Amino acid sequence: MIESHAATPEIHGHPALQHHFENMEQQREAGTLGMWIFLVTEIMFFGGMFLAYTLYRNLFPAGFVLASNHLDITLGAVNTGVLILSSFTMAMAVYFTQTGKLRPQVWCLVLTLILGLTFLGIKAVEYHEKYTDRLIPGRIIPGAHFGPDPHAFHLQAGAPELAQIEMFYWIYFAMTGMHALHMVIGAGLLTYLIIFSLKRRFDPEYHSPVEVIGLYWHFVDIVWIFLFPLLYLLGRHLGGH
Amino acid sequence: MSEHIVSVRVYITIFLVLLVGTALTVWAAFVDFPFGLNTIIAMAIAVTKATFVVLYFMHVRYSTRLVWVIVGSALFWMGIMFAFTFADYFTRSRLSIGT
Numbered sequence: 001m002i003e004s005h006a007a008t009p010e011i012h013g014h015p016a017l018q019h020h021f022e023n024m025e026q027q028r029e030a031g032t033l034g035m036w037i038f039l040v041t042e043i044m045f046f047g048g049m050f051l052a053y054t055l056y057r058n059l060f061p062a063g064f065v066l067a068s069n070h071l072d073i074t075l076g077a078v079n080t081g082v083l084i085l086s087s088f089t090m091a092m093a094v095y096f097t098q099t100g101k102l103r104p105q106v107w108c109l110v111l112t113l114i115l116g117l118t119f120l121g122i123k124a125v126e127y128h129e130k131y132t133d134r135l136i137p138g139r140i141i142p143g144a145h146f147g148p149d150p151h152a153f154h155l156q157a158g159a160p161e162l163a164q165i166e167m168f169y170w171i172y173f174a175m176t177g178m179h180a181l182h183m184v185i186g187a188g189l190l191t192y193l194i195i196f197s198l199k200r201r202f203d204p205e206y207h208s209p210v211e212v213i214g215l216y217w218h219f220v221d222i223v224w225i226f227l228f229p230l231l232y233l234l235g236r237h238l239g240g241h
Numbered sequence: 242m243s244e245h246i247v248s249v250r251v252y253i254t255i256f257l258v259l260l261v262g263t264a265l266t267v268w269a270a271f272v273d274f275p276f277g278l279n280t281i282i283a284m285a286i287a288v289t290k291a292t293f294v295v296l297y298f299m300h301v302r303y304s305t306r307l308v309w310v311i312v313g314s315a316l317f318w319m320g321i322m323f324a325f326t327f328a329d330y331f332t333r334s335r336l337s338i339g340t
């Protein structure tokens with residue numbers, strides 16, 4: 001058995017196979033499992049914010065509905081569609097990597113990146129609207145402290161609901177902000193995938209990076225699937241304004 | 242290699258299901274359901290959409306049992322976090338020691 005420790009490389013091994021794995025299948029499954037364990041920590045991380053949302057919404061039902069009705073439902077819905085489409089193109093990128101079709105693989109990754117940046121662009125437009133309406137909570141922005149026009153919410157000046165609306169926007173910016181940060185990181189990861197795809201680094205035998213970053217991208221999509229109805233669609237049936 | 246490759250047909254179907262789910266959730270938000278069911282309906286649609294993403298886009302349906310256990314553990318710990326926190330917050334008013 002001592003001979004097997006000799007420095008001769010595996011003759012049949014894939015160049016991407018690390019020495020501590022038996023074969024490519026074991027390596028791939030270990031990578032997928034590791035990514036899922038990371039995603040569990042991500043689920044718990046976002047879960048804490050969803051918990052805060054639930055508690056404060058329960059505490060301030062009226063203010064949350066007023067604040068939510070102020071969000072742009074069209075931009076939110078379009079962004080949901082953009083993100084779902086990007087998840088689809090990401091899934092197709094994995095498919096084309098698995099089947100060894102390089103050109104469509106690269107195109108799908110590029111499309112996913114463009115759609116991700118589109119999402120961030122629309123998000124930036126929304127954030128700017130909140131800025132001009134002075135809805136950025138607290139005193140973060142110099143010269144634009146939280147202080148929306150109460151009449152935009154059908155409230156009198158100094159109404160107690162304004163503090164509740166501010167709490168909604170704390171949670172709105174914390175959750176969509178963390179989500180957007182994940183999108184920015186995802187865009188960076190996609191850039192890496194595009195570069196190394198062009199270098200023909202991935203093939204049907206070895207495509208864990210594409211698969212694992214795909215898992216990350218879909219996870220970020222799922223977070224938005226929950227954020228959209230919870231933040232944008234609150235109490236719309238009450239016919240606010 | 243025992244890797245399962247999900248077909249393009251399945252991916253397109255899931256994509257369409259997700260789009261329909263998004264349209265459905267926007268429509269349902271404007272309907273005044275009785276008993277305050279709006280939130281429950283919105284969450285039911287979101288959970289359904291997420292389940293499709295996890296099972297097909299994220300390949301969990303074709304993954305090893307170990308991956309199933311890891312995904313299940315995330316839901317389990319989320320359940321603990323929500324249940325225990327609510328058990329505290331929603332019973333505080335019953336105590337006379339203040340909130």
